[in-house]
Amino acid sequence: MVMSADNIRFVVGIIGNVLSFVLFASPVPTFCRIFKNKSVEEFHPYPYLASTMNCMMWIFYGMPFVHPHSVLVVTINSIGLFMQLCYISIFFFYTGKRYRLQIVSILFGEIVGLAAAVAGTMLGLHTYASRTTVVGILATAFGICMYGSPLTIMYRVIKTKSAEFLPKTLSIACFLNGICWAGYALLKFDPYILTGNGVGALLALVQLALIVIYRNPPPKDEKPSKVELQNVV
Numbered sequence: 507m508v509m510s511a512d513n514i515r516f517v518v519g520i521i522g523n524v525l526s527f528v529l530f531a532s533p534v535p536t537f538c539r540i541f542k543n544k545s546v547e548e549f550h551p552y553p554y555l556a557s558t559m560n561c562m563m564w565i566f567y568g569m570p571f572v573h574p575h576s577v578l579v580v581t582i583n584s585i586g587l588f589m590q591l592c593y594i595s596i597f598f599f600y601t602g603k604r605y606r607l608q609i610v611s612i613l614f615g616e617i618v619g620l621a622a623a624v625a626g627t628m629l630g631l632h633t634y635a636s637r638t639t640v641v642g643i644l645a646t647a648f649g650i651c652m653y654g655s656p657l658t659i660m661y662r663v664i665k666t667k668s669a670e671f672l673p674k675t676l677s678i679a680c681f682l683n684g685i686c687w688a689g690y691a692l693l694k695f696d697p698y699i700l701t702g703n704g705v706g707a708l709l710a711l712v713q714l715a716l717i718v719i720y721r722n723p724p725p726k727d728e729k730p731s732k733v734e735l736q737n738v739v
Contacts, residue, residue: 515693519578522686529679530557530586536673537596546601548662548671551609553655554593559616560652561587563645566624567698572637579699642698653680653706656713663716668723672716680710 509517533554540546564583568576598609623644631637656673663669684707691700 511693515690516578518686518690518693522683522690523578523582525679525683525686526582527585529676529683530582530589532675532679533593533673535675537593540596540600544600546597546605548659549597549673550658551594551597551601551605552658553652553673553676554590554597555609555612555616556648556652556655558587558590558594558613559619560645560648561590562616562620563623563641563648566620566627567638567641567645572627572634572641574634638698642696646698646702649702650705650709653684653702653709656680657709660716663720666723667720669717669720670723672713674717677710677713677717681707681714684708684710 536549540549561583565580565587567573568579568583573579594609594613598606601609623641627637627641631640656676659671663672684703684705687703688700688707691697691703
């Protein structure tokens, strides 16, 4: 029995949900390390803040009044949103004043941005097509930000010749997740899911290349001092 395109797409969507869960769960080793050391060390909160906004925008995109028949998109991003908020809470607890202020400011900006997007879409757009287009573009933009957020420390990785603080499991999960959802979008063409995840897979590939190139950090006595590292930020 030959499966229909819709059935194949549903199966790929289920696989995408599993891979997305792996993606959202991939920071767990990082946060176990933070919890064990009682410090965020040189890790950044930006990937988790970017993922939070990404999840919120895709949940909105998948709502029946924006883009009907997108249950799989809503379910996995709802789980992802909960997990990102847990990560941010842990990071907030173990970080210093500088990052705490940034976290609060960025989260506030994300909530305001989401509220503006919801209000503008529901009040100003009155067809599924127009709502899908506008929200899809926004969700795609934030999806690319999520995939690219680990590259915020790319300069430090190259400068120190060490990929220690570039999250490896997150980068691998981003790559596999991007490939899977890009395939899902091709089975029943969705330019927004395809663009966001296609570009995301490429960005994740860059991260993996950096991890391979700088997989062997220099000896500790050759590493820059902590003060020097702070100047790289």
